[in-house]
Amino acid sequence: MQSNAALEYDYSLAKKFTFLTILFGFLAMVVGTLIAAQLAFPELNYLLGEYGTFSRLRPIHTNTAVFGFTVSGIFATWFYLGQRVLKVSIAESKFLMVLGNIQFWLYFVGALAATISLLLGYSTSKEYAQYEWPFDIVVVLIWVLWGVNMMGLIGIRREKALYISVWYYLACFLGVAMLYLFNNMEIPTYFASGGLGDPIHSVSMYAGTNDALVQWWYGHNAVAFGFTVPIVGMIYYFLPKESGQAIYSYKLSLLSFWGLMFVYLWAGSHHLLWSTVPDWMQTMGSAFSIVLILPSWGSAINMLLTMKGEWNQLTDNPLIKFMVLASTFYMLSTIEGPIQAIRSVNAIAHFTDWIPGHVHDGVLGWVVFMIMAAIFHMSPRMFKREIYSKKLMETQFWLQTTAVVLYFTSMWIAGITQGMMWRAVDEYGNLMYSFIDTVTVLHPYYAIRALSGVMYLTGFIMFAYNIYKTMTSGRVLSEEPQFRTPMA
Amino acid sequence: MNGLMIKSLAFSALLIIATIAVVMSLDIDIFADSINAITMGGAIAIAVITSAVTVKYINQMKTDTASGELADENWDGIGEYKNELPSGWAYSFLALFLWSMWYGFFGYPINAYSQIGEYNEEVLAYNTKFEATHKNADSVTLKEMGESIFLVQCFQCHGATGDGLSGKAQDFTARMNKEQVLDVIKNGSNQLGYPMGAMPAGMASGAEAEAIASYIAGGLKGDAPASYGACTSCHGVDSKGNDGMSPNLVSYDALVMNHVLQKGKKGVLGKMPAFKTLITPVQEKALTAYIQSLSN
Amino acid sequence: MFHWLEKNPFFFASAISIVISFAGLIEIVPNFAQAGKPLIDMKPRTVLELAGKNVYMKDNCMSCHSQMIRPFKSETDRYGDYSLSGEYAYDRPFLWGSKRTGPDLHRIGNYRTTDWHEAHMLNPPQIVPGSIMPAYDHQFENVADIETAYAEAVTVKNVFHTPYGPEIKRGREAWDAYRPTLIEEARLIAADMKDERVKEAMAKGDVPEVVALIAYLNSLK
């Protein structure tokens, strides 16, 4: 057993990214709630003129959630736990500190500028890769900076063997780097046309079906290496750390990790089932998606088994609740996705609200829950103060859990209903429903989803408030807690 | 079974029942369409498997205790057991892997399966049957069928009641309005492909044209204005189009429908697209029956 | 067994890179040349239609509309023939979408017309009661960026050999020479429209966004 006291970790970068996580999380959810409400009450499209329509705001929501909130969360937790599991303070290297700060400012300014560009209508329109080329360059720079920083820290580590979390952060770095580069190959038209038109505009290097293939090889794996891999990295650190339990099985960690790495990339074509992509590729995407259930569930099961015998912790530590619930939502979304990847099921599910339903099981139940739990765990260590209110945390937990359940149940019913209505034929064999019938029937579910958005957002504001109060008026701690997070 | 398991399975059941109830309330038969059936099966699998498995492990938090041999390593106070793989997990992994091989080589053989081939077979069989079944459908059936096709394909322009959305498209409660007739008299027309070819421009003007237009828009009732004679040479003395040589100006007969659906039509109100392939012959008959019923 | 790897960050990272590269190499690379072929005799979009495509992207219509008719009877009955790979060969980017909050638009040019689009873009629920599509009034005010569309045509012609005619070439002079052709094409569309703002803009020699957009929608067949 080593003692932590010997090492003073530097949390300045972790803190900075934590603030951004909260800021971008708030923005993403405000916009998410607004667009959810717009589908139920279309008058809300006209609050901001041209800039307030559902269609302009939707990419703001997704990009702020993915590249704002989630990526900040990944950076914040890396700059916290990276040091700890490698047993080295980042402050030991001036170089890494400077690099980290450059990364932070570039990221902050870049993310804001990119968001504004989307609002203005600059978009290459590939999902989760909408940013135009100047912002792509900034993204790549930030990613390289982070990579160098991570490798640097690993280079000066004291702990020889890499902890499981580090595997996942490394994979996140490599995977996103590769995918992002390939998918964002585009040619600025201004330079290729002898100085005509808008310098920011570009065209994709790929066309048609090829473009679709590259995009969804990226898109699916942006989910894999953005919403899954690093979040698994987080839970592998924060759950055992918070609970003081040892990881249930090294073998299970190992097989799940390499299984995930191998299988994930094959599954991208499940976004293109029944399209003009060759049949054999669709078959592979479908089959590998089903196989993917197991490496995904492996990590979740490993986490649940780590908590074996710890029922009392589950009932009286809300932080453990957050993480156990996150694991179960991870399991839900990683069986729901594969089932939706079955050809016949996808014939109905694709294009319907069942897909956003699946998405938000994952992001609200898994990603956001895990990142909030991480921040709750880190805050007392970073700010040397006790969590301001356990009660608030409990209330937040139940409010948001209800919200996620409302979100996915309403979208599940809406999606299946809509998918079946599109196919339905009357007694004579002609289409039974006009398209608009399949829209108006969804109104109640859209309204429920909007309500769930308000609830979830309220929970997030409670979270932000709790952290703010912790920083400013939590009871000061004399020494860093080893496992369980102290809360008032 | 303990409380948590019962609760979570009950929740799954509730969700599934709610989904089925909503779908059935829309007159959709879940089992008539295998895609629907498989989808419901998938939904049930998601809900039940997730509930059962997660609750199984959560229950272990209550009943089991952590045990095993600890590895030597330790990161920031986190240890690691050297436990074996949970066997259920390991066997499922293996089984799914084998299944995926079966799926790729036999289920949807990657060298042989074609979704387009499947579609062509299915649609050919369907269409043959559809056209045969409804070849001699009676007028009530045709009208009902026509209404449902109309509500899928036509109502976006002609309005749910067929009134043409206040002049944005043809109003089916009458054959033509005055404005339309005047326009054709003034400008002629040559787009519908009748054997007679073009309708010349300027056949009448001023008060004469007005009178003719009112007469046609009024449903050709009463005495025709004198100048209307110029028209009957082509449209027939009964104005019904001279056995298909030119359009029927009295009602939406089968030929009017056929010509407009094949060619589309641009008039004063706007442009009507052609529906060359979207509407089959039986569907055209049905639409005719329905549209005729609107003007009566 | 794997433990040595976990002590060697370099090999560890290399192993990850290799394992995750497999799928892309096997699934994507072999198909590239094949799937890039256009249908016989297919023409690329005109510059005006490209400008419309850019409006479609700017207002992000694909957040609600797909352009992919799947080979199901229910879809071909509703929207027309199922989509073919070759039809997309000049689409950069592809605009298939992933969500149908509104209907598919891949063949919308077959069964909707300019005047209908004009009325619909101005106020969807007035035309289709219950529609939740937003009104795009600003497209009647904003001027389409036709120069950028021309730059795009030049780029794809020069870089990807998209078969545009000799009139599409680099530089401002070529653009100035081409412009009247484009305006003429836009005039034909605008002639079927009623909105005063459109008429005014066209009279000034500008092309409103909605005109370009409708040109694009009409080209989807």
Ligand code: HEM
């Ligand atoms: C075993 C793992 C998973 C598989 C096999 C899977 C499969 C799928 C499938 C089949 C779709 C629908 C594609 C369509 O028809 O449009 C989808 C969509 C999506 N999934 Fe998953 N999923 C998995 C896990 C997750 C997780 C954990 C998350 C997030 C935390 C997630 C986020 C998404 C997102 C964002 C989309 C929407 C993509 C779009 O914009 O169209 N998935 N997934």
Ligand code: HEM
């Ligand atoms: C207050 C909470 C939220 C609400 C109410 C909400 C609402 C929405 C809505 C209405 C959509 C559009 C669905 C459609 O087009 O039909 C959407 C899409 C999406 N949201 Fe959220 N959202 C929330 C939080 C989040 C968070 C926290 C994330 C990620 C961390 C996220 C990620 C996404 C993604 C990836 C999509 C695209 C899904 C697709 O294309 O299929 N959302 N959200």
Ligand SMILES: [Ca+2]
């Ligand atoms: Ca980009």
Ligand SMILES: [Ca+2]
């Ligand atoms: Ca999507």
Ligand SMILES: [Cu+2]
């Ligand atoms: Cu995917």
